[in-house]
Amino acid sequence: MWQLCLTMVERLGIIVMVAFLLTRLPYFRRLIYHQKVDGMQRFIIMLIFGIFGIVGTYTGLTVHVETFAVSKWTWSLKENEALANSRVIGVVIAGLLGGWQVGLGAGIIAGIHRLFLGGFTAVACGVSTMVAGAIAGMVHHRKKRTFALSPAVALVVGMAAEALQMLVILLIAKPFERAWLLVEEIGIPMIIANGLGSAIFILVIRNVFHEEEKAGALQAEKAMRLAEATVHHLRNGLTSQSAKAICELFIKEVPSVAVAVTDRTHILAHVGAGSDHHFANEPIQTETTRQVIETGEMMVVHDRVVCHDRDCPLHQAIIAPLKRKDETVGTLKFYFQSEADLSSITFEFVKGLSSLLSLQLEIAEAEKYYQLMKEAQIKALHAQVHPHFLFNALNTIVSCVRLDPNKARQLLVSLAYYFRKNLIGATEMMSTLEEEIRHVQAYLTIEEARFQDKLRVRYEIEEGYEQVTLPTMTLQPLVENAVKHGLKHMKKGSEIIISVQSHGNMVRISVSDNGKGMSEEQVSRLLRAPIVSQQGAGIGLYNVNERVKSLLGEEAHFSIISKEGEGTTVQLMVPLKHEEKGGYEIAHSGYGRR
Numbered sequence: 001m002w003q004l005c006l007t008m009v010e011r012l013g014i015i016v017m018v019a020f021l022l023t024r025l026p027y028f029r030r031l032i033y034h035q036k037v038d039g040m041q042r043f044i045i046m047l048i049f050g051i052f053g054i055v056g057t058y059t060g061l062t063v064h065v066e067t068f069a070v071s072k073w074t075w076s077l078k079e080n081e082a083l084a085n086s087r088v089i090g091v092v093i094a095g096l097l098g099g100w101q102v103g104l105g106a107g108i109i110a111g112i113h114r115l116f117l118g119g120f121t122a123v124a125c126g127v128s129t130m131v132a133g134a135i136a137g138m139v140h141h142r143k144k145r146t147f148a149l150s151p152a153v154a155l156v157v158g159m160a161a162e163a164l165q166m167l168v169i170l171l172i173a174k175p176f177e178r179a180w181l182l183v184e185e186i187g188i189p190m191i192i193a194n195g196l197g198s199a200i201f202i203l204v205i206r207n208v209f210h211e212e213e214k215a216g217a218l219q220a221e222k223a224m225r226l227a228e229a230t231v232h233h234l235r236n237g238l239t240s241q242s243a244k245a246i247c248e249l250f251i252k253e254v255p256s257v258a259v260a261v262t263d264r265t266h267i268l269a270h271v272g273a274g275s276d277h278h279f280a281n282e283p284i285q286t287e288t289t290r291q292v293i294e295t296g297e298m299m300v301v302h303d304r305v306v307c308h309d310r311d312c313p314l315h316q317a318i319i320a321p322l323k324r325k326d327e328t329v330g331t332l333k334f335y336f337q338s339e340a341d342l343s344s345i346t347f348e349f350v351k352g353l354s355s356l357l358s359l360q361l362e363i364a365e366a367e368k369y370y371q372l373m374k375e376a377q378i379k380a381l382h383a384q385v386h387p388h389f390l391f392n393a394l395n396t397i398v399s400c401v402r403l404d405p406n407k408a409r410q411l412l413v414s415l416a417y418y419f420r421k422n423l424i425g426a427t428e429m430m431s432t433l434e435e436e437i438r439h440v441q442a443y444l445t446i447e448e449a450r451f452q453d454k455l456r457v458r459y460e461i462e463e464g465y466e467q468v469t470l471p472t473m474t475l476q477p478l479v480e481n482a483v484k485h486g487l488k489h490m491k492k493g494s495e496i497i498i499s500v501q502s503h504g505n506m507v508r509i510s511v512s513d514n515g516k517g518m519s520e521e522q523v524s525r526l527l528r529a530p531i532v533s534q535q536g537a538g539i540g541l542y543n544v545n546e547r548v549k550s551l552l553g554e555e556a557h558f559s560i561i562s563k564e565g566e567g568t569t570v571q572l573m574v575p576l577k578h579e580e581k582g583g584y585e586i587a588h589s590g591y592g593r594r
Helices: 002-010 013-022 026-032 039-058 087-098 100-117 122-142 151-172 176-230 240-253 287-295 344-401 405-427 433-451 475-486 520-526 539-552
Strands: 061-064 070-072 081-084 258-262 267-272 299-301 316-324 327-336 430-432 455-461 469-471 494-503 506-513 557-562 568-575
Touching: 013 039, 013 176, 039 087, 039 100, 061 176, 081 176, 087 100, 087 122, 087 151, 087 176, 100 122, 122 151, 151 176, 176 240, 176 344, 240 258, 240 267, 287 299, 287 316, 287 327, 316 344, 327 344, 344 405, 344 433, 405 433, 430 433, 433 455, 433 469, 433 475, 433 494, 469 539, 475 494, 475 506, 475 539, 475 568, 520 557, 539 557, 539 568
Parallel strands: 455 494
Antiparallel strands: 061 070, 061 081, 258 267, 258 327, 299 316, 316 327, 430 469, 494 506, 506 568, 557 568
């Protein structure tokens, strides 16, 4: 009995071979992954496993019931002969993977074939084979797919199916004494061998797919890592510099002899073999690259790469399109020396890389338009702020033209200086604190003409922060609001204090007035939205806040401290960069104290 068991186990090598070959079939792979399989493909799988059962029958051992002599590779059975075989393995696997329809179909094919072989167990074996396929299919439907693919489940179902066959032989085969002797001799070896065979079959399938999935996951992880490493290179789009950086990065990670990137007409970069005659900024040389650009589809070059240099070391290649939206803007090319390097995994890897780079190009384009929109928005905010000062300045100068022409001339000079700074600010979004204070002084020269000697301005600026950078026209609107709204009704003793102090890793810039102040409700509304009133109160402050957040980020922020009858302080907290703090002396900067 045990000799028979060992002999049957030895033949399980056929099962391993069949299992591996089946993993090459596309529709079998879809069946494993629980994807949709049409009727014809299901019939083909049923037929394959039915034939697998027939092969298991033919590779079985013929057992003479009276003498228990064993022979191999029989084509027909006599009345006193039976088979110790692995037929049930194919049927069980068909049911576990494809459900009861595939299992029953494979069982019918293998079972009918067994009926025609003859022997006193023909009917019992044929019927039990069909029932085994249906039972395995029921296990498939009642349990999750991962459970059905478990080697342990296959072991149990395979052993149970063979035990069922032994039971059916005892119930149907005649005479009973002969059936009992047969089951006693071959029952345990067949139960063990077919259970192990079913488990091994599932194990081979799972290992093959697991290794492929693992390789695919590693390639996907590498692609994501490379894509992450190229993000900062593609922020400015597809250029010669970014293309060269990408090629140098990819050739270290991908087993290729050369990597190249092109735009629609020229080679942007080429790194690796062939770089001695494939130069950047040269026109594209190969027709396949032009075809990829025109069609937007990947291509594999199996023959020698077309090149004007006869000694060119470049042979096979994978050419992938680089797209921005639906437009192909360039190509990514990997060159290989042998056909063996052009594996399906490499092809999918290059495809994934090109998709990720294309996405980055789209993001870079979107970022470019976002920055343009942001800049346009900031300039629009500038345009809203300027009329405040211009309106007041012109009114003041008009009032001085007849009474004091010299003073009017001085005010016009200050106004010219002010707008000259504004023109610079239209192209330069940032300015230094020193420039901002000079800007404020130009403004206050005109405002003092209105207030005569009623306005006093003090500067409390901590030394060394003159070069702190701010968005252009940050201080002037704050001072204008203080003059226009805070000090408007004061007849004397008006005071504005401009302060710059360090505050941890921030710089605190504040403009204070001793005017009428505001209610808590007004303060809460000032920075949330423009406040429209007959006097236009609050529009400048809101716009300044928007520009500061746009250019310095959310870390920079305004706060307002005010109480009715006790004045207002507007504070701006700006992140301090270490390189900004220079050694400038405020006392020698010309600000002065007033």
